[in-house]
Amino acid sequence: MQLTAEVALSGLSAVASLAVAWFAHRRDAPGSRSVIVFSTVAGLWAATNAAQILATTLDAKLLADRAQYVGIAVFPGAWFTFTAAYSGRENWVTPRTVAALAVVPVLTLGALATGVVDFVVAAGLDTANGLVVLDHEFGVGFWILIAYAVAVSGAGTVFLVESALRVGHRYRRQAVVLLTGAVVPWVAMVVFLGGARFEPEALFGVPSLAFGYGVARYGLLETKPVDRDRVFSELNDGVVVLGSDGQVVDYNPAGEELLGTTLAVGEAFERVAPAAVADSVETETTEPVLVEQDSVSRWVTVETTGERDESARTVVLLNDVTELERQRAELDKENARLERVADTISHDLRNPLSVADGYLDLAAETGEQAHFDRIESAHDRMDDIIDGTLRLARAGTEAPETETVSVRSVAERAWGNVESTDASLDCTTAAPVVADPRQLESLLENLFRNAIEHSDGTASVTVDSLDDGFIVADDGPGIPEAERETVFDRGYTTNDDGTGFGLAIIRDIADAHGWQVSLSESPDGGLQVSVTGVRTAHGEGGESETARGTD
Template sequence: MMVSLFVGYAFLLLVVAVILGALSAFAWTRRDSAGGTALSVLLAGLTIWCFCEAAGILTRGSELAVLFAYGVFVGVMPAMAGLFVFALAYTDRERFLSNWTYGLLTVEPIVFFAALVVGPDGLIYSVSGPTGAGMYGWEFTLGSVFWGHLVYSYALVAVSSALIIHYALVSGSLYRKQVYAILLSIFLPWFGSVLSVFGDTRIELTPLLLAGTGLVLSWAFFRGRLLDISPVAYREVVESLNSAVFVVDTKDTIIDANDAGRRLLGAESIVGQSVENVLETSPELLEQFRGLGDETEETQAVVEQNDRFFDVHLSPLYDSRDALVGRVFLVHEITEQKERERELERRNQQLDQFAAVLSHDLRNPLNVASGRLALARERNDPEEFDRVEAAHDRMSSLIDEVLAFARDEKSTDRVELRLAALAKAAWAHVDTAEATLQIDGDREIVGDRDQLLQLFENVFRNAVEHGGSAVTVRVDAADDGFIVSDDGPGVPPEEREDVFEHGVTSSESGTGLGLAIVRHVIDSHGWEIEMAASQSGGAKLVVTGLEPEPTVTV
């Protein structure tokens, strides 16, 4: 009965050895992948171990069985070393795999086999028999070198287990199935060794259970692509927590995402799903991913979605052998930054208008000053020089006001003014030729005098430019504001909404700044303005929003 059990176990080990040998050969063809060589050596050692143990069982009771019992160690030693090297590669510690490391790993096998070949009997085994009870048909008494080898092997397995278990605890959801498989594979040799050495079993299960370790590692390596991405991806996720980060493998499957990424998509269960499915509700991001997905270098683009802006980076992930193993899809919201950029651009445009506004508004007092200087030369009248000085003062005030306009400053210097006086003062600053000013009514206006003068000057100048030198301009007081109209050609209805925009003009020589400045002054005071048609068909500006003039009671 026991012999049949031994023989059945031997044939099982032979089958396992064939499978492990084939996997070892296949892993060797993938030796350019991180951990591929270590896995191949591990599987080769397990193959030798299983074969020697099977052969020893099938030749039990003979001298050949003792030889195969020693041959087991030819497989055990590379298997233990391979497991240790594999653990270093898996946990992204290949920097420790130097020539010194490999050299140290050869010390124990050299000492062991030296003791076996030249040492006295009993250092490894003391063999007695033959006997019908043992698996090999011999009785083996364990020696001191064997126990030293056992401690060394346990030490390698312990270090390998600690490295992998630590990584499993900190790796989060990255390749969770593969991590569980690795933990299972680490548990098997511990269980097998303890059971075989300290248990009362007739069959040594360690090689069979270690074969299970090799099979599990092979599955994780070949089917689960265990070493392709997990160490690198985890590092990338940890270092990029301020942005939404998605780690994607070469099949465009999301293998991990940080909390910011889940919040961005409003979903918790996105790991394991394809990018196509996850980003289905974010078509702009999906389109960007498709456009960048074929790139093998880091790429960047800005995406706008639902009035939000995102800075999208797609970075390739390479293993230690420069093989592409996946990508990190990083999405950072830059909506506030874009808004600041737009505000900066708007202010830059205002600054660009600075010179044009100066040229536009300073022309009026310059023309007045030039005319007054000509009259002063002809008449030698000191009053004309006073008018020139007033025009220069007006230019100085205009410069200050234009600077305020360029900075988009609001009116702060508000005083009580009279509509009629403002209109007359502004009319005097404009080269009005033969134009006529009519004022019907008067009212109080609380505002910035210089800005309001600028408003009326631009309105008057605009009327003269478009209505001709003989145009009549009328200023009317209203309960909640005032009205400025003329009898010129007017503004077509379809253009009235746009006349206050910067650069809009119907004159070939116009700058499109006059009414833009008017709108700026109105906005600065918190009023409203509307372009309409006068009774004569000309232009009519209706300003509203002023405080009603207080009534005087007697």
């Protein structure tokens, strides 16, 4: 018995190949049957090569050498079958193809059994470096078998190389592993056929280990990248396929884009995916999650399919619902506005209705004019509430349609909309601003009405410009500093006849434009409302003009 480095390498190759076959059997994944066959055959091939080197008699060496031809005959067909399936050419593996591939292996085994074809025409023992080696001359059967093995295995390797180049970056690491496993045996065989005293079977462990690593690390048996790539590339929805261990097995370009990250086959999904998406996969929730990447934000729904057991995969489906979420937010905003309107009407109209109902009974009994006056006052109050409620509902219901407008012109129109018989407006021409003219008019109208109603109709109102906006000031009673934030709440009023909507409308319009509203004391001791954050269009003149209220 001769123990050499080649014996050790061949033995290790045999163990590695058979281990990969066993592992592929346990995975029970698509393509595993072909891997089981060629790994088992490679293992037996390497093992018989080790036995041939170990033997020291001619008969023992020839027996082991003949046994190697079983591996040489069977391996190419198994390799071809695997690479065809992996590269998306399953239609090539038909019963007719399998039958054609089996012709040479069957004839080889028959020839070995009967001796009708010579694989070795002359054999003897020789000594090299102190070791007994087999010295033989190959016959025609050997060269026919080698030609078959080279042609069939070469076709399979071409399939593998072509598919690795075609599927792109998603399978780059997987392709490197496969190509490593495919190239090493070819290099070893070329060296051997070139006349070197070298046993190529000693390196069969390299492809076996490469395939084993590919199975364990990159889900080699769990995906057919070419087949999936054709489908995935055309999908707008994102798809990510996970192995049972949570590693990325496959994905499409849309999935990578929606996740806002770079994926790679074999990476742990929870490590590369946004935390919100990974949590949704783990908890199997379907509520939209916000994915933010650099300056891009999008809402994505995450749905998982498949059972999580030892062998099954999980498919993660990603759908961009950003526009739907935007519409939902707008709808929620409008529903909230309508609810506020309904609450206001149901609450605030109840009191004047009760007053009118009570005085109607008194008027019917006594006929006194005073009772009818109270009824009329209650009706006026209801009219004010309805008018204010409608203004509140309409304010900011649409996105501002901005344009460059003159604050002075808009202010004068708004002044004409309020009862200002004894009040005055001093509008110092401000720089033109970028705003929605209708909403700006509503904002100024509510500011003017608020000033007049709180000064018994005799207010002096001033509109002036700021560097980034404008101010509206009056000489009325003002608002205590402690109440200046509270007054923006809907329904809050310090006037018994007020609706509490005016400043709420102002805040809504300002928010829609991205402006800020603040309250302070005016130079005349009244209220000063400052609207800032306004885009201005400089260039307009600066003359002053005073408007007097009319009936």
